[in-house]
Amino acid sequence: MNLILFGAQGSGKGTQSQLLQERLRLKPCASGDLLREAISKGTPLGQAAKPYYDRGDLVPDELVIGMILEQMRELGDRNGVILDGFPRTIAQARQLDASLARQGQRIDAAVYLEVPREVLLDRLAHRYICRAAGHVWNTKTHPPRVEGVCDFDGSELYQRSDDTAEKIAHRLDIFFSETIRLTDFYAAQGKLAHIDGTSEPETVYAHILASLGQLGVLEGTSYPRQQASGQ
Numbered sequence: 202m203n204l205i206l207f208g209a210q211g212s213g214k215g216t217q218s219q220l221l222q223e224r225l226r227l228k229p230c231a232s233g234d235l236l237r238e239a240i241s242k243g244t245p246l247g248q249a250a251k252p253y254y255d256r257g258d259l260v261p262d263e264l265v266i267g268m269i270l271e272q273m274r275e276l277g278d279r280n281g282v283i284l285d286g287f288p289r290t291i292a293q294a295r296q297l298d299a300s301l302a303r304q305g306q307r308i309d310a311a312v313y314l315e316v317p318r319e320v321l322l323d324r325l326a327h328r329y330i331c332r333a334a335g336h337v338w339n340t341k342t343h344p345p346r347v348e349g350v351c352d353f354d355g356s357e358l359y360q361r362s363d364d365t366a367e368k369i370a371h372r373l374d375i376f377f378s379e380t381i382r383l384t385d386f387y388a389a390q391g392k393l394a395h396i397d398g399t400s401e402p403e404t405v406y407a408h409i410l411a412s413l414g415q416l417g418v419l420e421g422t423s424y425p426r427q428q429a430s431g432q
């Protein structure tokens with residue numbers, strides 16, 4: 202199964218991606234993480250992407266699409282992948298469909314986590330991420346036991362360089378003017394799971410599984426179906 206998880210920055214994609222990866226045995230493929238790695242290693246791709254990343258702009262399609270397709274090929278996982286942060290534009294979505302079709306594959310479902318802008322702004326201002334594994338903490342609503350340290354792996358927590366008030370506002374503008382159009386794109390394909398992302402993570406997760414069950418994409422996975430309707 203190939204899943205797309207999309208939503209504005211701070212909508213909880215990272216948290217839900219981790220839960221879904223474990224449950225559905227999907228490999229993660231997060232464009233933002235790949236770009237951060239390329240930038241920190243100073244690869245040619247990283248150098249080309251850095252100015253866009255630093256401004257909070259979208260990195261041009263020609264850089265991002267090749268990077269994601271290569272990563273999906275490398276993962277080469279039969280069970281499927283969970284795409285987080287890609288696609289972000291209709292052009293990216295079309296190219297993804299076309300190249301998957303050439304390999305006899307497809308996107309099975311696109312999960313949209315909807316969260317209002319005011320809630321996102323508040324979440325992002327308090328968001329801290331662990332260096333070792335990207336676990337997400339919120340100093341207001343979901344703080345770690347020890348300040349600045351990840352409960353899971355003891356690594357240091359940091360705020361992302363693009364999580365400043367100005368850049369957050371800019372990235373949200375791009376999401377709500379551009380990426381939001383993916384809802385119509387995947388709804389037209391009958392693949393959209395539109396989820397309220399404002400609840401507790403466990404509730405959001407249950408709604409995602411229920412919605413995937415309704416879309417009929419959970420057959421053949423380890424997910425027990427009765428839980429999808431048992432809310």
Ligand code: AMP
Binds near residue numbers: 286
């Ligand atoms: P994220 O970690 O998903 O919030 O992404 C961080 C930054 O990486 C974004 O603000 C963009 O500059 C860049 N980026 C990530 N994914 C994409 C994409 N699919 N298309 C263009 N730029 C992207």
